[in-house]
Amino acid sequence: MSRRRPGAPADVEEVHPDLFVVHNPAAGPVLRGEGLREGDRFHLTTWRRDGLIARLRNRGFVVLTLSDQIAALPPLPDIAPPGEPFTRQLAPDERISHFAADPPGWHPAPSSAPGHVSLREGWIIRRRRGRGPAEYYRAGRGALTPLDETVALRLGYALIERQGGASLSASRTAEGWLLPDVPVPAEYRRLLGRFATHTRDGWLIAGAALPLATALFARLGLRVRAEVEA
16 A cells, blocks of 8 residues: 655656656655656656556556646636627726637737727736736626636636637647647646746647647647648
């Protein structure tokens, strides 16, 4: 039986592809001969990944692979379709964007007249005043309902999914695959950083990790399309 350390998220947790944190030292004998061990870090170097994880679980250890962590991300919330359009007058130095597809992210709200924007009931919007911090809301004709950024992004993607979803293009590079840096909720971004590198041009993903990125973005209703040069 495993002796799990109090407070540890799992006995063995994958933090980068094939790199694990061993929270429970009792799992050590099962890992022997399968890779390199340094302190509480274990780097799997053999091809027997599936068999090793199965043996750990058969002996009662809790293993959290990156795939497990992606599957545990919260699902998108249920959300009603956008309602009727309405016009909002802008305050001085106020800018309003709404969350929409093509590409997924914040897009300037359409102007209906000088100093006014056209919104729809239920849109997820971002508001800035001058150089101040962004504020997030669910749009309503009578009032704007405040949201924190994580909830706003999850609701924004739920709206996109309800309208048929959207796609992201993965471009092939010498280092792997490059995906655009679209805004994602904090828990998704943290997990994405475990198998992808954030660059000025987007998220760089090793070829073997593309299925992980595909699964993660699928949780947000996004399809990843691999673009291969002819």
